[in-house]
Amino acid sequence: MGARPPHLLDFQDWTPERLGAILDNADTMLQVLDRPVKKVPALQGLTVCNAFFENSTRTRTSFELAARRMSADVLTFAAGASSVSKGESLRDTLEVLTSYKVDAYIVRHHAAGAAHLVARYSGKPVINAGDGRRAHPTQALLDAYTIRQEYGSLEGKKVAILGDVRHSRVARSNAELLPKLGAQVVLCGPTTLLPPGLAQMPGVTLTTDPREAVRGAHAVMALRLQRERMSGGFLGSLQEYADTYQVNDTLLKEAESGAIVLHPGPMNRDLEISSDAADGPQSRILKQVENGQAIRMSVLYHLLVGRN
Amino acid sequence: MITITNIKRVGSEKTESVTIEGGLIKGWNLPTDQQGEGQVIDGQGGTVAPALIELHAHLREPGQTEKEDLSSGLAAAAAGGYGTVVSMPNTSPVVDDPAIVRSLIEKANSLGFARLRPAAALTKGQKGEELAELTYLKEAGAAMFTDDGRTNENARTLRLGLETAGSLGMVISVHAEDATLRADGVMNEGPVSEALGLPGNPAAAEAARVARDIEIVAGLHAQGVPARLHIQHLSTARALDLVRAAKAQGLPVTCEVCPHHLTLTDEALRSFDAIYKVAPPLRTQADADHLLEGLQDGSVDCLATDHAPHTRAEKERDLLDAPSGIAYIELAFPLMYTRFGETLGLERILDLMTAAPARVMGWDEPTLDAGAKADLVVLDLTTERPVNPAEFKSKAKFTPWAGETLKGWPVLTVVDGKVAYQR
Ligand SMILES: [Zn+2]
Numbered sequence: 001m002g003a004r005p006p007h008l009l010d011f012q013d014w015t016p017e018r019l020g021a022i023l024d025n026a027d028t029m030l031q032v033l034d035r036p037v038k039k040v041p042a043l044q045g046l047t048v049c050n051a052f053f054e055n056s057t058r059t060r061t062s063f064e065l066a067a068r069r070m071s072a073d074v075l076t077f078a079a080g081a082s083s084v085s086k087g088e089s090l091r092d093t094l095e096v097l098t099s100y101k102v103d104a105y106i107v108r109h110h111a112a113g114a115a116h117l118v119a120r121y122s123g124k125p126v127i128n129a130g131d132g133r134r135a136h137p138t139q140a141l142l143d144a145y146t147i148r149q150e151y152g153s154l155e156g157k158k159v160a161i162l163g164d165v166r167h168s169r170v171a172r173s174n175a176e177l178l179p180k181l182g183a184q185v186v187l188c189g190p191t192t193l194l195p196p197g198l199a200q201m202p203g204v205t206l207t208t209d210p211r212e213a214v215r216g217a218h219a220v221m222a223l224r225l226q227r228e229r230m231s232g233g234f235l236g237s238l239q240e241y242a243d244t245y246q247v248n249d250t251l252l253k254e255a256e257s258g259a260i261v262l263h264p265g266p267m268n269r270d271l272e273i274s275s276d277a278a279d280g281p282q283s284r285i286l287k288q289v290e291n292g293q294a295i296r297m298s299v300l301y302h303l304l305v306g307r308n
Numbered sequence: 309m310i311t312i313t314n315i316k317r318v319g320s321e322k323t324e325s326v327t328i329e330g331g332l333i334k335g336w337n338l339p340t341d342q343q344g345e346g347q348v349i350d351g352q353g354g355t356v357a358p359a360l361i362e363l364h365a366h367l368r369e370p371g372q373t374e375k376e377d378l379s380s381g382l383a384a385a386a387a388g389g390y391g392t393v394v395s396m397p398n399t400s401p402v403v404d405d406p407a408i409v410r411s412l413i414e415k416a417n418s419l420g421f422a423r424l425r426p427a428a429a430l431t432k433g434q435k436g437e438e439l440a441e442l443t444y445l446k447e448a449g450a451a452m453f454t455d456d457g458r459t460n461e462n463a464r465t466l467r468l469g470l471e472t473a474g475s476l477g478m479v480i481s482v483h484a485e486d487a488t489l490r491a492d493g494v495m496n497e498g499p500v501s502e503a504l505g506l507p508g509n510p511a512a513a514e515a516a517r518v519a520r521d522i523e524i525v526a527g528l529h530a531q532g533v534p535a536r537l538h539i540q541h542l543s544t545a546r547a548l549d550l551v552r553a554a555k556a557q558g559l560p561v562t563c564e565v566c567p568h569h570l571t572l573t574d575e576a577l578r579s580f581d582a583i584y585k586v587a588p589p590l591r592t593q594a595d596a597d598h599l600l601e602g603l604q605d606g607s608v609d610c611l612a613t614d615h616a617p618h619t620r621a622e623k624e625r626d627l628l629d630a631p632s633g634i635a636y637i638e639l640a641f642p643l644m645y646t647r648f649g650e651t652l653g654l655e656r657i658l659d660l661m662t663a664a665p666a667r668v669m670g671w672d673e674p675t676l677d678a679g680a681k682a683d684l685v686v687l688d689l690t691t692e693r694p695v696n697p698a699e700f701k702s703k704a705k706f707t708p709w710a711g712e713t714l715k716g717w718p719v720l721t722v723v724d725g726k727v728a729y730q731r
Contacts, residue, residue, distance in 0.1 A: 089624040111626030112505040113580025121624075132628065134505030172505055197502030 007119045007126040008299055010135040011176045019180060022298050023145050029294035029301075032069065042305055043072035049102040051118070052129070053079040053090075053109040058265065059129050062289075063106045063138075066296035072304075075100060090114060091121045098122060104304055107131070125303040127296075133167050138299055139264055140173035142292040144181055146284050147219045149291070150260050155182035160213040160255070162245055163223030163272050166193045166234075170264045171223055179203025188213035189223075189245060192234040210245050214254040221262040222247040222273040238271060248274035252282065260284045309334070309346030310727070312720065315356045315686055317676065318655060326356065328682040331725035335678045349730070351686045354719050357658050358674035359391025359422075359683040361665040363481070363564060364456070364540055364612035365637060367393070367424075370408065371400025376617040376635070376703050378412065382421035384615075384702035386729035388638040389718035390422045391683035394669075397429040398457030404429035404440040406448035413449050421728050422721075423683075425451035430469045430480060436462045442472050451669065454481040456540060459517070461487055467524050474528070474535035479562075479669060481538040482521055484547065485588055489513035494627055496574040496589045504577060506627060509589050515546040522554045522561055529559055538668055539563040541614050543588040545598035552607045562668045564612040565599045567643050568634050572596075572708060582623050582630030583708055586614070603652060603660060610664035611657075613640045617704035635704035639695060641687065643709060645716030654689070682725035685718050693717060 002015040011019070032040055048067040052060050060076070067074045077097060090109075097105075104125040107115040112134035119126040130136040148154055159178055165171045165187045175185050175198065185204045187194060199206045207213050214220055225241065235241050247261065261273075261283045269275050278285060313325040327334045327343050335342070367381035376384075385393045395412070397403030403412070409426050416424030428450035432438045436458060445453070453473050460466045460482055473480045490513040495501050497508025521537060528535040542548055542563045554561045568586060573593050576584040584590060602608035616633025623630055636643070644657050652660075663673040674683060692715045697705045721729040 089621040090626060091624040092621065109626060111628040114626040116580045117624075117626060132505055133507075169505060195502045195508075197499040200499045201503070 004302075006303070008137050008303065009115050009119060009126060009128045010137055010173065011140075011180060014180070016180050019141070019177070022141060022295070022302055023148060025298040025301060026145055026291065026294040029297040030291070032297070033290070033294060039069050039071060041071045042301055043067065043070040046103040046304060047073045047075055047101060048104045048106060048300065049075045049077060049097055049100070051077045051097065051105050051107045053107070053114065054130070056108055056130065059108060062292050063127075063129060063296050066293050067300060069293075070297055070300055072300070075102060090117050094118060094121045104300070127299060127303065130169055133169050133172065135173045135176070136169040137173050137177070138292070138296050139170050140177040141299070142288055142295040143174055143221065143262055144177055145291050145295055146262065146288050147183070147260065149287070150284070151218060153182070154178060157183045157218040158186065158216055159183050159219045159221065160186045160188060160217040161221045161223065162188045162210060162213060162247055164193045164225050164229060165189045165198065165223065166195050167226065167229070168223050172198075174221070175201050175204045186213045186217070190235065190241065193229070210251055211254050214251055217255045217259055219260050219262055220247055220252060220255055221264075224264060224266065225268055225272045227268075242271050246272060246274055247277050249276045249280070252277060258282065262288060265289070309343065310349060310722070310725065311338075311343045311346060312349045312351045312356070312686065312722075314353055315351035316353070318355055318357055318658060323353070326676070326684075328722065328725045331682055333676060333678050333680050333682050349720060349727070352688065352719060354686040354688045356676065356684055356686050358662045358676060359685045359721055359723060360389045360641060360661045361674070362390045362393045362613060362615070362637060363610065363665045363668065365393050365395055365615040366398070366617065366633065367395040368399060368617060369412070374619055374703075378416050378424065379419055379421070380701055380703045381615070381617070381637075382416055382419055382424060383729070384638050384700060385422035386721045386723065387701045387718065389641050389685035389687065389721055390637065391685070391721065391723045391728070392423045392425055394451050395424060395426045396454065396456045397427050398434055402429050402434045403427070404432050404434070404445075406441070406444045409445060409448035409450050420726060421723070423723055425449075427452045427454050427456075427481070429453070430455045430460070431465060434458045436460055436465055439465065439469055439472060442469070442476060442478070446476050446478060452479040452481055452538070454483075454540070456481065456483045459483050459485045459487045463520060463524060466521065467528070470524060470528060470535035470537060471533055474533060477670065479536045479538050481540050483541070484514055484517040484521060484539050486513045486517045489516060493589070494585060495577045496591045498574065498592065500574045500577060504580070506577065511544040511546055511591065511595070514542070514544045514588055515550060518542075518547040518550045522550060522559065525559055525561055526554070526557070534560075536560045537562070541566045541569065541588060541612065542599065542608065543569045543591050543595060545595045548598055548602045548607060552602070555607060562609040564610050564668070565603065565608045566612060566614045567640055568614075568636070568708070570596050570599055571643060571647055576708070577627070580627060582625060582627050583634065583706060585627055585630050585632050586616070586634055587632035600648070600651065603656070609668050611640070611644065611660045612665070613637050615702075617702055620706055623706065634708060635702050636707050636709065638700055638702060639707065639709060639714065641718065642714035642716040645689070646714040649716070682722055684722050686720040688717050688719050689715060691715060691717065
């Protein structure tokens with residue numbers, strides 16, 4: 001299976017076998033979540049620090065529940081609510097947290113690479129919960145898991161990802177992960193939001209044509225569009241964007257029949273995704289949230305159990 | 309009086325001695341009775357050259373002395389073999405007042421390390437709007453004018469500045485980067501920035517600004533208005549090609565390249581270590597190769613380090629929040645000599661760090677002849693030694709090259725006939 005990577009920062013050091021083991025393990029975790037008592041003692045006695053330098057209630061809650069369901073103690077550090085913020089280096093902040101005897105860090109930060117720095121400075125296992133535009137690996141794992149649930153495997157599957165690719169850590173992480181598991185990824189969006197450099201990633205192609213992107217796809221993912229991108233000059237108007245790139249029933253006709261619809265949430269309904277597509281029979285958006293907890297339990301287990 | 313024995317002049321295998329008196333080189337191989345009562349220093353078989361000249365260093369005084377100050381910065385320069393340093397004016401307050409220029413020179417003179425020639429701001433507060441009092445700043449001792457740290461967005465102000473400085477016989481140096489194209493970029497834009505998910509700064513941000521500035525000089529030149537433009541820390545192949553073309557037309561445009569742009573590329577950012585965050589950013593290997601060619605064919609005028617110290621805590625921030633800059637004035641010569649001694653040759657490297665910067669500034673070229681100013685450095689070209697930041701005189705005790713083995717270390721620096729550094 002290859003060496004066990006000490007952190008989940010992105011997928012660079014992860015073999016397909018290790019990634020497969022995380023997905024397999026998530027099946028077990030889903031069963032735990034179906035029990036009347038949704039708790040196992042796997043991480044008893046360990047303290048996991050939720051270090052959120054950037055707000056994200058959804059992701060934080062998902063990680064927190066995952067850790068508690070494995071019986072870990074959870075220390076929550078939110079930079080906004082703390083006196084520790086501007087001016088202090090990431091390293092100084094970590095030294096404070098380290099003195100609380102933390103066993104693992106879950107890190108969310110607005111800057112790409114911040115989770116790598118935490119890994120370097122803390123010496124403890126780090127799970128990247130989203131760093132700038134760089135990576136959001138547990139989101140990509142839960143996406144992969146949701147697709148696998150549907151088709152049994154990712155081998156030979158085509159996944160179309162539409163929207164603001166430039167600023168999306170979800171797009172980058174999926175583009176890194178899915179090809180490792182045998183899928184083909186097409187990234188699609190307006191030219192201003194589709195950096196050509198990403199075409200160099202193995203198994204990834206780019207297109208500005210949404211019909212071409214979705215044609216024959218087994219899964220279609222809409223990315224959240226940040227409204228402030230308008231002022232950055234990336235788009236003529238939100239209406240123009242929606243008319244061209246919205247994931248809706250018309251566009252989905254180009255996909256494989258029964259292709260599933262994904263969205264990392266929270267959604268701008270009727271902007272990047274139509275309500276029909278978001279709530280329709282092909283949507284797996286709520287399933288993603290449920291799977292997210294199982295995946296995060298599985299990742300915590302993989303990184304923390306059986307380690308000296 | 310000082311006599312340095314056991315040294316070799318560049319290009320010669322002969323062991324010689326030089327005697328210094330009253331701030332001048334008195335003579336070579338003088339008989340012992342003419343060496344007087346003074347100090348005798350063993351040059352340990354080193355190679356002697358005129359002391360290096362730095363056109364681009366941030367010494368952070370006044371106002372940011374937690375990063376560096378005149379004492380630590382000029383001591384670091386002397387340890388790096390430099391006899392003269394041009395300091396950048398983006399301090400707090402900005403060096404836009406003749407009184408600040410005078411006080412900096414006075415303080416530096418009292419320290420006895422490298423000589424300080426402060427650059428003054430081109431515009432008041434470096435805001436890019438109104439010209440500073442360039443005439444008074446020159447009188448106070450300013451070496452040149454620059455808004456380095458800022459990017460001269462207002463083309464008309466730069467044009468007026470070039471006219472004024474030109475009439476004073478002074479150089480304007482520019483940080484050539486279009487801030488609107490740079491936008492929020494923190495590293496070179498390209499496949500590496502995309503893979504890392506970091507906002508990119510395109511090569512066009514530099515090239516577009518260089519093109520604009522050259523056109524301003526060309527326009528003035530055509531009208532017979534004297535104007536001298538020096539482009540700082542050139543980092544891209546395309547911008548260098550524009551400078552080449554301008555020189556071919558005989559325009560008074562010069563440029564400098566920094567050793568870090570020759571020896572590091574954007575690949576270094578894969579570490580996410582903000583130590584590699586510089587402005588302009590580290591570019592590609594193709595850019596670095598092109599800049600090296602420019603040093604070989606003379607289209608790059610000189611080397612400068614852009615010594616830019618910050619506190620360690622600032623550099624331990626993430627890549628978006630950390631400030632730009634590498635501080636390595638103590639390593640510049642050993643780094644260049646170790647990496648490019650074969651390609652460029654010792655004499656070319658020394659020229660790029662001594663006579664060439666003097667030519668850019670319109671100063672007398674330094675020599676080692678009897679009667680010349682006694683600014684010199686003795687270099688140990690053979691002993692290999694790892695870079696040890698703990699030994700740095702600079703307050704910035706960290707560097708991308710820590711632990712790397714280099715040769716060409718300065719063992720003695722003499723400024724104005726006095727020992728400014730001795731290893
Ligand atoms: Zn600059």
